[in-house]
Amino acid sequence: MENKIRKIGVFTSGGDAPGMNAAIRAVVRACTYYKKDCFGIVRGYEGMIEGDIVKLGARSVGNIIQRGGTILKSARSKAFRTPEGRKEAYENLMREGIDALVAIGGDGTFTGLHKFYEEYKIPSVCIPGTIDNDLPGTDYTIGYDTATNTAVEAIDRIRDTALSHNRLFFVEVMGRNSGYIAINSGIAGGATAIIIPEENMSFDDLYNLLGADKETNKKSNLVVVAEGSKIGDANTLAKMVAERSSYFDIKVTILGHLQRGGAPTYFDRVLASRMGIAAVEGLLAGQNDVMVGVKDNKIVYNDFNTIMANKHHEIDSESLRIAKILSI
Amino acid sequence: MENKIRKIGVFTSGGDAPGMNAAIRAVVRACTYYKKDCFGIVRGYEGMIEGDIVKLGARSVGNIIQRGGTILKSARSKAFRTPEGRKEAYENLMREGIDALVAIGGDGTFTGLHKFYEEYKIPSVCIPGTIDNDLPGTDYTIGYDTATNTAVEAIDRIRDTALSHNRLFFVEVMGRNSGYIAINSGIAGGATAIIIPEENMSFDDLYNLLGADKETNKKSNLVVVAEGSKIGDANTLAKMVAERSSYFDIKVTILGHLQRGGAPTYFDRVLASRMGIAAVEGLLAGQNDVMVGVKDNKIVYNDFNTIMANKHHEIDSESLRIAKILSI
Amino acid sequence: MENKIRKIGVFTSGGDAPGMNAAIRAVVRACTYYKKDCFGIVRGYEGMIEGDIVKLGARSVGNIIQRGGTILKSARSKAFRTPEGRKEAYENLMREGIDALVAIGGDGTFTGLHKFYEEYKIPSVCIPGTIDNDLPGTDYTIGYDTATNTAVEAIDRIRDTALSHNRLFFVEVMGRNSGYIAINSGIAGGATAIIIPEENMSFDDLYNLLGADKETNKKSNLVVVAEGSKIGDANTLAKMVAERSSYFDIKVTILGHLQRGGAPTYFDRVLASRMGIAAVEGLLAGQNDVMVGVKDNKIVYNDFNTIMANKHHEIDSESLRIAKILSI
């Protein structure tokens, strides 16, 4: 198998994440190292269908390891969900002689890649690149460490104001259906309460935790709310507290898209570098239709079904216990 | 006059701003230098009324120059707007022997201080501490430099995502009725358009600037919107563009309170240090009912009426012209 | 055993590391949670001997999770190496009724604690707090993640200049005898070569890697040198290259102590929080003379001999392989 692969295509798909460029760089340089050609496919599946493909050499990816976003750009593609779209994509790859693929993205990206593999049997490996850290099969996804640090820096700033004014702040962080960014930025940000989709905290629990019924508790407090909260988003929860208690001066901040960008941390750059190399080495060793992961600090390859069966990266119950002790 | 003042009270009031601690430190150390006693009044006028006053020495303000927020806390006080409230405040000051005041805050703070001076003739100087840079009589207010840099860092992160996805982003920044943070974070962030209250840009102007009617302009764009925008806030403008044009993938981020906190820049620390010393030296030289300012890099003292007659720090028309040339 | 412990003393010792305050906070709050008294011992073993001990409650450690350094201060103590010194320390602890200890520091700290345990049998747990990540028994020490990010940010800045001038930069990073910070900041910083004490790279290897004998390679390059380098420090290596090759414009930067400070990353705050709680829970569960660690994301307790037998946290050979591929 190894000898057959000669030209590897790499692309990013889905939401961008800091470290994607480090992963692209690693894929390209691993190709150079193993004397394979490497091609960048621009704007993910969309560019694959449109034939927007460029040759990449070791020097093309110089000075990008520290940049947020993705130099290959990303897009969501409706056309790739149709057989006609995928056919066109396949033909474009064949025209360039690309005989293996590395995709960098989340579960949507992997699902598309799996479908494509089933139909066209082109060897392919997915690298988990998403700030949400919501994929099983890997302890960390690329971008999660940076996004959590960005959230914590923002929370640190907000706490300055909370403390100066004895205010209650609700801060909403990203993560889609996962509470990973929330639980860890909450612990690191010294939050009084953390609302995540994985835990069954009722509004009453939150209300009690805030001591919202006692005047003596009119102090500064910070609540971190995961985007996927099942008991209401930050604005809703703030309104609910305000309706029931008059002891607080309440403010809300939705961190939003600034969590996606910025220079990646060392952790995300090294993780992305390892995964990029592992993707190429996996392909050369015969891996197909798998997602690279890092478990207990070791590279693993997960097949599609294992990932999709779980579809969620569970949060350690330890984290919840710790958060509770620390907010005493 | 100089010899009469013996005990100076210092407090922060209104919204917190990075650099307030550096100003407090400078006031306290200038008092030590000139052998005057210094007292911190906690939570502004509210603490003045409640008698929440602490003695401060040169060592009490060690290791705070780099901290956001205000160690003296801040609050808005309804009671101070009543004659009874101010009487109580005055009596508390007298009890401690405080015979001069330094207030750090915005126009609301200065207005309260002026009223108090008219009634009780206690020598008082105001230091402009607000991120909005909305006060005449000074080229810069404390906190503005830091807040603008915080906004620019956030915009830099957002641009990573905008570029990766060819998206149109509306980013709303703070500033109340002033467009200062917006115009400068917009120029520095490479915005395509900047919406500020001081300029008469219509929605149609914005729409044309974005090239929203041409498919060829479906590229990444960034619009910075001042909080005080007169043609709609970020969400409204985004909705209006989306309704009229189908060429954009539009996202909105409201930066919010994270702009208020964080370690101050060197500029805000030095500005706050200069103003804190100038406030004490002004008092000792007989200044009353004035606001310290820095004009053309020189310390000035502005009387209350001059500040309130203008009530706005105008934006140089140069800035608008520059923004236009750069977004070509 | 659990029921016997009533008063826990906590202290920091050796070089300071970002996250130490988060660990102190976690120890204090875990004590509150388990209804134990907590005492802070100032300046490590030195303060133990001098009886510099303060009561700490849950509120004493508010707003410190984000601060670098250690609020309990740290010191190296010669007196504690003498039996008399340790006797005095013990008597001071007894006077306060302190019946268990949590030390936060590196191998020197643990060695002192072990000696003390052997003599006085006071239950004690060590938390690994050092930027060097040089301890076996834990995948990460507190402060390492932050220090590596600080090094990478500095390298990013230096690379701007290196690229602008086509220069060769030697950047020396901390780590004592360990190459951890160097290898990971080197990979993340896109270094051409990384010199660590764990690897046998000769000067000739380095010279060849730089392509120093060919004019065509007169491009910008970055070499990261670990403090513990066995083939010469950054200045020496720079001089050696300059003597043999005239193709480079060479500069040297020793990052130095700025790597120790700064707000800890989310990772170090969460790690420190987990370890702080685990130290208290370990003591209550009967652990003695052990060091807390996190292996494969799970809390472990290592006895003294296991740690001291190895005395080094080995660097994964994978890292070296990856660094080589990436610098192609």
Next chain:
Amino acid sequence: MENKIRKIGVFTSGGDAPGMNAAIRAVVRACTYYKKDCFGIVRGYEGMIEGDIVKLGARSVGNIIQRGGTILKSARSKAFRTPEGRKEAYENLMREGIDALVAIGGDGTFTGLHKFYEEYKIPSVCIPGTIDNDLPGTDYTIGYDTATNTAVEAIDRIRDTALSHNRLFFVEVMGRNSGYIAINSGIAGGATAIIIPEENMSFDDLYNLLGADKETNKKSNLVVVAEGSKIGDANTLAKMVAERSSYFDIKVTILGHLQRGGAPTYFDRVLASRMGIAAVEGLLAGQNDVMVGVKDNKIVYNDFNTIMANKHHEIDSESLRIAKILSI
């Protein structure tokens, strides 16, 4: 005159400074705005001699406003100091039809440009780009604000360690013969003493300021030393204190080249943008052999002799006075 200029060449020369890219961008876009062609000359005078010249359009300078360093690269050129070198440079410019020049750099750059102007009468404007802020004729040079903030961030980190260990730190900052970065990073960093070339502070003064002869003053202290110090560099001063006093645990950090890089602050981006536009508008309005400056927030054009007669940007004596009061 205005109508005659059709093609403007822009280049960076001397040490790189954050904000140079923002200046390049502004020059290019102002050219587009005024319908002039713009050419980038790579590696300053060196590239001018070698004919390394590229056409630049408004889109060529997208997404660079936030980047440190210079995309046009910089170099010091010996050849340009010879008549032959300048002749070759002139011929290359003529070949491209370049009939005006914008140089971004320090006094060396301006000197070269002046010589060139005298010989070949090619209209030329210099933009002050240097972190040193050592040029008369402008309140601020491009890069100074960023470099000072970088120094202050480093000092903040170092202070964490200084406070944790009660240490005395000597921190050396850049600035060549100017004390600007030192005095302002010293004030903002809360330094006990600041050594700059512009002030006559003796070693004895420093020694007394540190209270080095009294055991009671064995506390943490920070001394900021300008690169151009006339009483010894940081290492020398540290050694001198150590020889005379045994009360300190002394460490030294030389910040070095990391002060040159990094994303520019909003201030430097806006300053660079204004100056870039002013350079082009100046050329079109007939300015020759001048340096753009900003005095009291207004654009000015300084002729060569005015700049070179002073050759130094004096430090306000106020700064020294303030530093003294604050370190009480």
